[in-house]
Structure formats: C-alpha cells, structure tokens
Amino acid sequence: MVSLPKITFFGAFCAIFASTAASRVLELSDRFMDIHKEGQWLVMMYAPWCAHCKRLEPIWGHVAQHLHATSIRVGRIDCTRFTNVARAFKINGFPTILFFKGDQEFVYNGDRTKDEIVRFALRLSGPPVQEITRTQSFEAIKKAQDVYFLYIGERTGHLWETYNKVADTFQPHAFFYQSYTNVAGKHAPSENTPAVFVYKENSHYHFTGEDRNDREALNDSMYKWVNAERFPTFPKVTRGNINQLFLTNKNLVLAVVEENQLEEIQPDMIEFRDMVQAVIMKKRDKYHDHFQFGWIANPDLANSIAMMIVPLPSLIVINTTTSHHYIPEDEPRKLTPHAIELFLEQIYNESAPTYGGNGWLVRMYRSWFEFRTTLSEMWKGNPILTMVLFGLPFGFLLLICYSICCADILDADDDEEEESSHMKKD
Known part of the structure; x- marks a missing residue:
C-alpha cells in the first residue's frame, strides 16, 4: 500500500517530463519560409507515416528540452501538409534535419541521438572559432568534447587565416577554439607560437604542416590534417x-x-x-x-x-x-x-x-545481397506480412501474364473457327 503512491508519482513525473520536453518543439507551418533567416533554427522535416520519424520524435523532444535555454529554436514541419516548404528546401527523404543561421543552411547527416544532434547545433550556433579567455574553461571543454582543435596565438598571420578558413569548412563536424599562451598554459604546451593542436584521448597532438609562407600548400595540408584528425582514435x-x-x-x-x-x-x-x-x-x-x-x-x-x-x-x-x-x-x-x-x-x-x-557487377551483387538479407529478416519477423507484401504483387503479375496468354489463345481459336467455317461454305 505504501509503494503504490511512489510508483504513481514516478509515472506521473515521467509523463509530465515527456510532455514538457515535447512541448518545447515548435510546430511550424509554411510561414516558416518568411522567418527562417531570423535567428537560429534547428528543424526536423518529417512525414506522419514515416517510421524513422516516429522513432526520432521522442529524441527530438529531448533535443528541444536541452537547447531550450540557448538561442536555438527547435521545431518541426509536416512536409505532407506543407509541401511547398519541402520543395523550397529540396527535401528528398524523411526525416531531414536542417540548421538555419541567417542565409546559411546546414544538413545534419550524423547519428540520430540526442547528444550528437545537440553537439551539431551548438557547433553551428557560434562562430567557426570560439575564443577561450579563461584557463578554467579548458577543464569544462575537455569534459564536454572528446575531440577539439585549438589555435594558440594572435589572430593574425597565414597560420591563423588558414586555421579560420578550415574551421569554417568543418564547423558542422568539429569544435574549433583559439586562445593564448598565458591562458592555455599546461593545457596546450608549446615552445613556439602560433601553433595548432588537436585534443583527443587526454593528449594534444601538434600540427606540423607545410611551409607557412606557402599559403596554398599550408591550406591543403591543414585541410587534410583536420579532416583526418576530427575523429577519435577508436570511434x-x-x-x-x-x-x-x-x-x-x-x-x-x-x-x-x-x-x-x-x-x-x-x-x-x-x-x-x-x-x-x-x-x-x-x-x-x-x-x-x-x-x-x-x-x-x-x-x-x-x-x-x-x-x-x-x-x-x-x-x-x-x-x-x-x-x-x-x-x-x-x-x-x-x-x-x-x-x-x-x-x-x-x-x-x-x-x-x-x-x-566499385565495379558494376559488385554493385549489382551488393544490391542483391542487401535485398535478400532484408527479405530474410522480414520473413523471420513477420512471415504473414512478408507474404502479403510480396505475394500480392507477384500474384497480380501472374494474373496479367495469364490474361495476356489466354487472350492470345482465344484469338487463335477464333481465327481457326472462322477459317473452318469459310471452308465449309466453299
């Protein structure tokens, strides 16, 4: 008798929290076309019949709850109702997650988990390179980010210009910071500045790069280095x-x-x-x-x-x-x-x-393998539904073939009857 109110209270609390998380998501309409350049928006383009959208729905509520205190507004648009929105943003599949910041538009292609989507939005909400002015900030950043890039030095020179340019390109995929020697201290030890590091697995790895006077070579080498280092060592x-x-x-x-x-x-x-x-x-x-x-x-x-x-x-x-x-x-x-x-x-x-x-034979075989695997999993999960999905179209195809063949046979029989009747008259 004593434990029942506790369970009821806990269930009610969970229901209220879920309702609150979902309520943070703004239901948008075609008017979004007029306001999407105002502020920052994280929007899910969905269709009510889409199973992937339904799985993402509770996660989307938690994303909205997490970002509620930020300047990012989280919403969703039913593209089956507002088809002009889907056409305007060239939505080809559901769900599609977009981040809008002024005239810029970014498509999210990562894992559909709360943490990954939140990181994606937070990366894009600020400038490509965020400045660190307090030593204490490094501890918080290390706890929050598994991987980040760091520039130590003044915001001038070829290395800074290249770093800032590459950061702008990879902003949707990684965090980029800038600080100074007296601020970074032990968090990014370097004898010479300016310098660029990547932090991962509790260690900093230095960017060596090309001749810093050769802008083209420096840009190419840093682009390749950032592209390769933006992942953990064993993700x-x-x-x-x-x-x-x-x-x-x-x-x-x-x-x-x-x-x-x-x-x-x-x-x-x-x-x-x-x-x-x-x-x-x-x-x-x-x-x-x-x-x-x-x-x-x-x-x-x-x-x-x-x-x-x-x-x-x-x-x-x-x-x-x-x-x-x-x-x-x-x-x-x-x-x-x-x-x-x-x-x-x-x-x-x-x-x-x-x-x-990548040969065409290999691609054909891979498609066949994936189709066969999917069919096998469907059969194991629900054989009756699988028979209905694939049996009905096959049955209609056989019926059409049968109708065509029977029509030809009937036409042939009619021709033979006509010929025989003409012979009798003669």
Missing part, C-alpha cells in the same frame, strides 16, 4: 558516421562485434575489440597516418560491406578510396596483436588479397 562506427570516415581516405580498420538492445556486449567480444584498439593505441605513430581504427556494433553494416555473413567477432579493413575490403585469413578469435600488425603490413604493401570494389 564507434555506425551508418550515421561511416560516410564521414570514408572521407579520410585512409584504410578503415574495423573490429566487428554485436550489441544487444541494452548496448551490452559479450565478454569475449569486448576482449577482441580491446585487443584491436590496443594496436593503434600502442603503435599510433606507426599506423595513424595510413589507418583509421574503429569498431562496429551492428553486424548488418559489416555484412553489407563484406557481402557475406561475417563471423562474430571479426576484423575487416576497408580501402576508403577504392571501396575494396580485406579480411584476414586467420580465424578472428585466434588473431593476436602481432598477427593484426602483419595483416596491416600486407595491406600497406598491397600484398593482401582484395575483395569487393
């Missing part, structure tokens, strides 16, 4: 970020494991993942320039890449330039750090056998 790879990882033009080394719905991993798979991670952590200087390491918790993504059912755990390496992939000959569970290093050496020396690629 979780998903469908939301794998396309960005492909832009590094490195070989992508992936430990493939499986998570359950609670994001739990079996101990043997954790051990395998940690072993692969240890290779890059211990030999970063050797492999970092040529290999980007990571791990996949969704075997379906790895299966789609390999065009086969990969064993779990497993190791797969993707050439992000040619889309070829490599699989070690040894059984994954028997791999050792030394065996992984030998395998990477073979890939670097181009002596390892390659699979896949």
Whole structure:
C-alpha cells in the first residue's frame, strides 16, 4: 500500500517530463519560409507515416528540452501538409534535419541521438572559432568534447587565416577554439607560437604542416590534417558516421562485434575489440597516418560491406578510396596483436588479397545481397506480412501474364473457327 503512491508519482513525473520536453518543439507551418533567416533554427522535416520519424520524435523532444535555454529554436514541419516548404528546401527523404543561421543552411547527416544532434547545433550556433579567455574553461571543454582543435596565438598571420578558413569548412563536424599562451598554459604546451593542436584521448597532438609562407600548400595540408584528425582514435562506427570516415581516405580498420538492445556486449567480444584498439593505441605513430581504427556494433553494416555473413567477432579493413575490403585469413578469435600488425603490413604493401570494389557487377551483387538479407529478416519477423507484401504483387503479375496468354489463345481459336467455317461454305 505504501509503494503504490511512489510508483504513481514516478509515472506521473515521467509523463509530465515527456510532455514538457515535447512541448518545447515548435510546430511550424509554411510561414516558416518568411522567418527562417531570423535567428537560429534547428528543424526536423518529417512525414506522419514515416517510421524513422516516429522513432526520432521522442529524441527530438529531448533535443528541444536541452537547447531550450540557448538561442536555438527547435521545431518541426509536416512536409505532407506543407509541401511547398519541402520543395523550397529540396527535401528528398524523411526525416531531414536542417540548421538555419541567417542565409546559411546546414544538413545534419550524423547519428540520430540526442547528444550528437545537440553537439551539431551548438557547433553551428557560434562562430567557426570560439575564443577561450579563461584557463578554467579548458577543464569544462575537455569534459564536454572528446575531440577539439585549438589555435594558440594572435589572430593574425597565414597560420591563423588558414586555421579560420578550415574551421569554417568543418564547423558542422568539429569544435574549433583559439586562445593564448598565458591562458592555455599546461593545457596546450608549446615552445613556439602560433601553433595548432588537436585534443583527443587526454593528449594534444601538434600540427606540423607545410611551409607557412606557402599559403596554398599550408591550406591543403591543414585541410587534410583536420579532416583526418576530427575523429577519435577508436570511434564507434555506425551508418550515421561511416560516410564521414570514408572521407579520410585512409584504410578503415574495423573490429566487428554485436550489441544487444541494452548496448551490452559479450565478454569475449569486448576482449577482441580491446585487443584491436590496443594496436593503434600502442603503435599510433606507426599506423595513424595510413589507418583509421574503429569498431562496429551492428553486424548488418559489416555484412553489407563484406557481402557475406561475417563471423562474430571479426576484423575487416576497408580501402576508403577504392571501396575494396580485406579480411584476414586467420580465424578472428585466434588473431593476436602481432598477427593484426602483419595483416596491416600486407595491406600497406598491397600484398593482401582484395575483395569487393566499385565495379558494376559488385554493385549489382551488393544490391542483391542487401535485398535478400532484408527479405530474410522480414520473413523471420513477420512471415504473414512478408507474404502479403510480396505475394500480392507477384500474384497480380501472374494474373496479367495469364490474361495476356489466354487472350492470345482465344484469338487463335477464333481465327481457326472462322477459317473452318469459310471452308465449309466453299
């Protein structure tokens, strides 16, 4: 009798919180076309029938709740009602997340989680490079950001101009800061300034770059450096970020494991993942320039890449330039750090056998593999619905073919009857 009010109160609190979070989302109409350049907007373009939109809806409410105290207004637009909005912003799929800031418009292509969407909005809400004037701010930034870039020095010169330009390009994907030697102190030790660092895994890595008097070479080298360093050393790879990882033009080394719905991993798979991670952590200087390491918790993504059912755990390496992939000959569970290093050496020396690629035959087979896999999952999940979805169109096709064939046969019979009647008359 005593515990019942507690449960009721807790349930009521959750319901009120969910309602409050959802109420922070502004329901927008076609009038948004007139005001989207005023202030900052984070907007979800959705359709009521879209299953992905329905899954994103509670997350979107939490995003709005988190950003409520900022200058960013969070809204959503039903594109089935306001089709002119969808046409104006060239919406081709649902849900589409857009950030508006004045005349600028940014499309979000990352993971649909609250934290990632919030980071995306916060990055774009400020200037491309944010100034740090207090030493204490570094501790807060390190707790909030896994990776960030830092310029130490005055805002003048070729290095600053290049850094600011590259920051403007990569603002949707990373945080960029600027500070001074007396402010940064131990957080970014440097003998010479100006200097540029990237912070990750509790360490700062220095940008060496090209001759700073050669603007074109400096711009090219910093662009490539930022593009390669904006990821953690061993990130979780998903469908939301794998396309960005492909832009590094490195070989992508992936430990493939499986998570359950609670994001739990079996101990043997954790051990395998940690072993692969240890290779890059211990030999970063050797492999970092040529290999980007990571791990996949969704075997379906790895299966789609390999065009086969990969064993779990497993190791797969993707050439992000040619889309070829490599699989070690040894059984994954028997791999050792030394065996992984030998395998990477073979890939670097181009002596390892390659699979896949971008050829039209490979693309056709990949499409067929994904269709077959999707059909198999649908059949396991709901065989009756699968039969209805695919059986009805197939049945209609057979009926049409049958009608055409029968029509030809009937026409032929009519012609024979007419010929026979003419012969009798003669």
